[in-house]
Amino acid sequence: MSSGTITLYIAASVDGFIATEDGGVSWLEEFQEEMEDGEGGFEAFFASVDCLLIGSKTYEQVLGFGEWPYGQKPTYVVTRRDLPRTNEAVELFDGPVDELVERLKREYEHVWLVGGAQLAQTVLRSDQLDRLHLSLVPVLLGRGIPLFDDAGEPHDLTLLDTITRDTGIVEMQYDVGP
Amino acid sequence: MSSGTITLYIAASVDGFIATEDGGVSWLEEFQEEMEDGEGGFEAFFASVDCLLIGSKTYEQVLGFGEWPYGQKPTYVVTRRDLPRTNEAVELFDGPVDELVERLKREYEHVWLVGGAQLAQTVLRSDQLDRLHLSLVPVLLGRGIPLFDDAGEPHDLTLLDTITRDTGIVEMQYDVGP
Numbered sequence: 034m035s036s037g038t039i040t041l042y043i044a045a046s047v048d049g050f051i052a053t054e055d056g057g058v059s060w061l062e063e064f065q066e067e068m069e070d071g072e073g074g075f076e077a078f079f080a081s082v083d084c085l086l087i088g089s090k091t092y093e094q095v096l097g098f099g100e101w102p103y104g105q106k107p108t109y110v111v112t113r114r115d116l117p118r119t120n121e122a123v124e125l126f127d128g129p130v131d132e133l134v135e136r137l138k139r140e141y142e143h144v145w146l147v148g149g150a151q152l153a154q155t156v157l158r159s160d161q162l163d164r165l166h167l168s169l170v171p172v173l174l175g176r177g178i179p180l181f182d183d184a185g186e187p188h189d190l191t192l193l194d195t196i197t198r199d200t201g202i203v204e205m206q207y208d209v210g211p
Numbered sequence: 212m213s214s215g216t217i218t219l220y221i222a223a224s225v226d227g228f229i230a231t232e233d234g235g236v237s238w239l240e241e242f243q244e245e246m247e248d249g250e251g252g253f254e255a256f257f258a259s260v261d262c263l264l265i266g267s268k269t270y271e272q273v274l275g276f277g278e279w280p281y282g283q284k285p286t287y288v289v290t291r292r293d294l295p296r297t298n299e300a301v302e303l304f305d306g307p308v309d310e311l312v313e314r315l316k317r318e319y320e321h322v323w324l325v326g327g328a329q330l331a332q333t334v335l336r337s338d339q340l341d342r343l344h345l346s347l348v349p350v351l352l353g354r355g356i357p358l359f360d361d362a363g364e365p366h367d368l369t370l371l372d373t374i375t376r377d378t379g380i381v382e383m384q385y386d387v388g389p
Contacts, residue, residue, distance in 0.1 A: 047343070047345065047368055047383075047385070048227070048358075048359035048363070049226070049227040049357075049359060060365075157351070165225070167225065169347075169383070171367070171368035171369065171370050171385060172365065172366070172367060172368060173335070173359070173363065173365060173366040173368060173387075174363075174365055175363030175364045175365050175366070176363060179227075180226075181226035181227060181351070185226070185351065185352075185353030185354060186353045187238075187350065187351060187352055187353050188350070188351040188353070189349070189350060190225055190349035190350060190351060190379065191349065191379060192349050192375070192379030192380075192381065195373070195375045195381055197370070197373045201368065201369060201370030201385075202370075203370065203373055203381065203383055205225075205347070205381055207225070207349060207379075209351075
């Protein structure tokens with residue numbers, strides 16, 4: 034029996050892309066700082082999580098930013114490749130995602146599903162996603178990597194909270210139902 | 212020189228679909244009433260528009276609802292087919308959409324772009340969309356007809372207003388920039 038919560042905490046453009054076609058997120062930069070601080074900001078969220086689950090492309094992207102920003106929090110990278118482990122808290126996982134999620138929810142109280150889209154969709158499809166924190170960035174990207182693709186089943190959402198930021202970001206926190 | 216405003220006022224699921232794959236919108240029904248009334252509701256919006264622009268599939272769908280709900284407001288249906296005109300305020304248009312929009316913005320103060328997705332994307336791509344009123348319905352549909360597909364150019368948005376409704380709908384009103 035798992036008891037932990039897994040939250041997809043992610044930013045997307047209003048047209049639903051999490052990155053440009055080549056994985057670029059520079060369009061997010063001007064909004065980054067505002068999303069960090071204050072009530073309901075990322076810092077408070079990050080303090081609440083005790084484990085990270087991340088896809089291989091997103092992991093590589095974070096590595097490319099330079100210093101690993103997530104300290105020593107246990108981090109599970111879903112990948113079939115032999116990626117560099119940036120510190121000893123990072124573990125590579127090549128197996129069934131649903132079993133890993135089941136295990137993480139048993140072992141940890143709050144798991145942050147960092148992304149990317151493919152991993153998020155996998156967790157959603159196996160009905161294991163508990164929370165969605167979506168930061169809707171006031172941009173239409175036009176094309177890119179979609180957060181949600183066209184291959185899932187319906188889920189009811191319950192809105193728990195909304196935050197509107199000065200730059201026009203609207204953050205919505207949902208409970209993900211069956 | 213056009214001076215009118217054209218607003219895409221539309222509801223979508225959190226994963227960005229405006230209808231199920233077969234065009235169904237029954238998942239919207241339980242939210243409909245709440246979106247109608249009160250401050251910032253659809254009724255007030257509808258009172259402010261003096262012209263409707265609608266795609267052929269959406270038009271047919273509205274016809275299927277029974278009585279035409281939009282009274283005698285001038286309505287332009289973009290279609291190549293010989294669809295029934297539900298009343299004399301309805302005009303069928305088979306020509307370049309950008310020229311029609313240019314004309315409507317010259318002749319009317321506030322045009323409601325009813326949908327669907329294809330027409331909305333066409334207007335957006337020709338840089339003619341002024342406003343976006345997006346009602347984000349707390350549902351993940353999983354699959355369906357996407358509001359935004361993967362074929363546009365970037366646009367900046369300016370958030371003008373946000374309304375959070377009791378059922379968890381979040382409505383965002385944006386100014387659409389270049």
